[in-house]
Amino acid sequence: MQAKQSIREKANWAWGKAIWTWLPASDREAGDSIVRNFLLHWFPAKVSRESLSWNYSFWLGTISAILFLILTVTGTFLMFLYVPSVERAYLSVKDLEYTVSFGWFLRGLHRISAHLMVAVVFLHMVRVFLTAAYKNGAAVNQNRPVNWIVGVVLLLVTLFLSFTGYLLPWDQLAYWAITVGTNIASAAPVAGEWMRFILLGGNTIEQNTLIRFYVLHCFFLPLIVLALFSYHMWRVRKDGGLACVDKEALAQKKEKVAPIKSKTYSLLGITSGVTVHVETSLVDEDKHTVQSSPNLTRRLLLVTLATLAVASILTFIFHAPLEEPANPAITPNPAKAPWYFLWLQELVTITTFSIGGFTINGALIGGIIVPGILVAAAILWPYFDKSPARSTGVWFAKERRRQNMIFLLVVLFILVLTIVGTFLRGPYWNFYWPWESWPEMPRKF
Ligand code: HEM
Numbered sequence: 001m002q003a004k005q006s007i008r009e010k011a012n013w014a015w016g017k018a019i020w021t022w023l024p025a026s027d028r029e030a031g032d033s034i035v036r037n038f039l040l041h042w043f044p045a046k047v048s049r050e051s052l053s054w055n056y057s058f059w060l061g062t063i064s065a066i067l068f069l070i071l072t073v074t075g076t077f078l079m080f081l082y083v084p085s086v087e088r089a090y091l092s093v094k095d096l097e098y099t100v101s102f103g104w105f106l107r108g109l110h111r112i113s114a115h116l117m118v119a120v121v122f123l124h125m126v127r128v129f130l131t132a133a134y135k136n137g138a139a140v141n142q143n144r145p146v147n148w149i150v151g152v153v154l155l156l157v158t159l160f161l162s163f164t165g166y167l168l169p170w171d172q173l174a175y176w177a178i179t180v181g182t183n184i185a186s187a188a189p190v191a192g193e194w195m196r197f198i199l200l201g202g203n204t205i206e207q208n209t210l211i212r213f214y215v216l217h218c219f220f221l222p223l224i225v226l227a228l229f230s231y232h233m234w235r236v237r238k239d240g241g242l243a244c245v246d247k248e249a250l251a252q253k254k255e256k257v258a259p260i261k262s263k264t265y266s267l268l269g270i271t272s273g274v275t276v277h278v279e280t281s282l283v284d285e286d287k288h289t290v291q292s293s294p295n296l297t298r299r300l301l302l303v304t305l306a307t308l309a310v311a312s313i314l315t316f317i318f319h320a321p322l323e324e325p326a327n328p329a330i331t332p333n334p335a336k337a338p339w340y341f342l343w344l345q346e347l348v349t350i351t352t353f354s355i356g357g358f359t360i361n362g363a364l365i366g367g368i369i370v371p372g373i374l375v376a377a378a379i380l381w382p383y384f385d386k387s388p389a390r391s392t393g394v395w396f397a398k399e400r401r402r403q404n405m406i407f408l409l410v411v412l413f414i415l416v417l418t419i420v421g422t423f424l425r426g427p428y429w430n431f432y433w434p435w436e437s438w439p440e441m442p443r444k445f
Pocket residue numbers: 057058059060061062063064065068121122124125128133134144147148149150151152154155158225229232236241242243244393
């Protein structure tokens with residue numbers, strides 16, 4: 001009896017660690033539910049009202065993280081059924097589609113969530129730029145530019161994660177999209193061919209490539225995303241919360257009220273001989289902050305359910321394609337890279353031209369130089385942005401009008417090229433309006 005009781009007590013204790021009071025009756029209970037709970041303890045006990053608003057961050061970073069979670073869960077189940085060998089890969093995906101119960105849904109949800117994640121991470125970057133959330137504001141010990149750079153790396157890893165997954169069904173779509181994608185990358189001077197060789201495990205896409213892409217896709221790249229994401233979140237907290245909080249902090253500075261030193265990391269302080277503290281940007285906590293439980297937890301649950309619902313509905317509407325098995329001897333015309341690299345494929349086409357018998361290599365300009373400049377500019381931008389701190393966390397701050405214009409023009413340029421490459425290119429990469437029919441040709445892309 002005694003032993004039974006203690007097992008029940010232990011179970012209750014474990015359950016208590018995993019759940020929390022949904023509607024805390026007091027501030028004390030609200031605070032406790034955050035700090036005592038295993039899942040919630042990485043949130044602050046209180047958050048600013050502004051950062052909870054729907055139309056500051058649009059919760060795009062949170063949605064990216066939820067999509068990553070959906071991908072991890074569905075991907076784990078897919079691993080039970082998928083076989084990474086050129087003889088069996090296609091057949092195992094076909095089994096998933098037509099034989100395994102709800103296999104089509106599992107595969108479809110994974111695929112849609114991967115597409116959505118690429119798009120949402122990109123939109124998250126656009127919102128961070130337009131709100132100047134990569135700038136330091138009023139509090140000490142901030143380093144938002146570093147978090148922006150971590151973000152740029154996260155975007156690149158997300159693209160690569162999606163690209164490596166693209167090959168796995170081993171159908172014509174997968175095979176040729178990866179062929180086009182890796183051909184673009186091989187145009188890099190000096191190291192291009194070598195990089196392609198290392199990535200493919202040879203000169204052509206075959207078994208070595210499949211197993212490399214599989215290991216990168218299922219193990220290394222998700223781990224890198226997880227590690228970078230954890231650092232990303234830690235930095236958000238260390239920087240005093242979302243950048244919109246700094247607006248209020250600056251307003252208070254004008255009132256000449258000193259910020260409070262809210263948290264001391266005493267052990268760290270003892271070892272380094274100083275008291276390391278985080279100065280919250282806010283003084284008047286009652287005015288600017290609310291309890292995370294239930295204000296943040298409820299919104300988080302809502303965003304999670306909405307993301308899952310949208311991804312599921314899209315899975316029903318857009319069935320994941322599966323073409324004929326990969327065939328290196330039959331090249332589809334046109335052969336297209338995955339949609340998020342089509343702007344590069346388009347750029348390669350428009351920068352390839354001849355002057356007096358001399359051909360300009362579009363693959364180098366469009367595939368390497370332009371994207372290289374864009375990534376370098378993205379990394380360095382926070383250090384060149386000299387706009388005043390009051391524009392931090394403000395949508396379309398007037399002091400940053402010119403920067404926002406330049407950024408939006410680049411975004412527009414990428415979007416237009418993506419649309420042209422996706423919808424308006426036909427056989428031999430010729431231009432066709434949607435209402436124009438293509439000449440008799442296998443219509444595969
Ligand atoms: C896997 C990709 C990513 C995930 C899961 C992620 C997740 C998040 C989350 C959850 C937040 C908190 C607030 C919010 O929802 O906006 C955030 C904030 C932030 N993210 Fe990301 N992020 C990713 C990629 C990026 C990228 C590509 C950039 C920029 C290049 C970026 C830069 C930032 C910055 C600077 C903040 C602080 C924003 C502020 O203070 O207002 N992140 N991220």
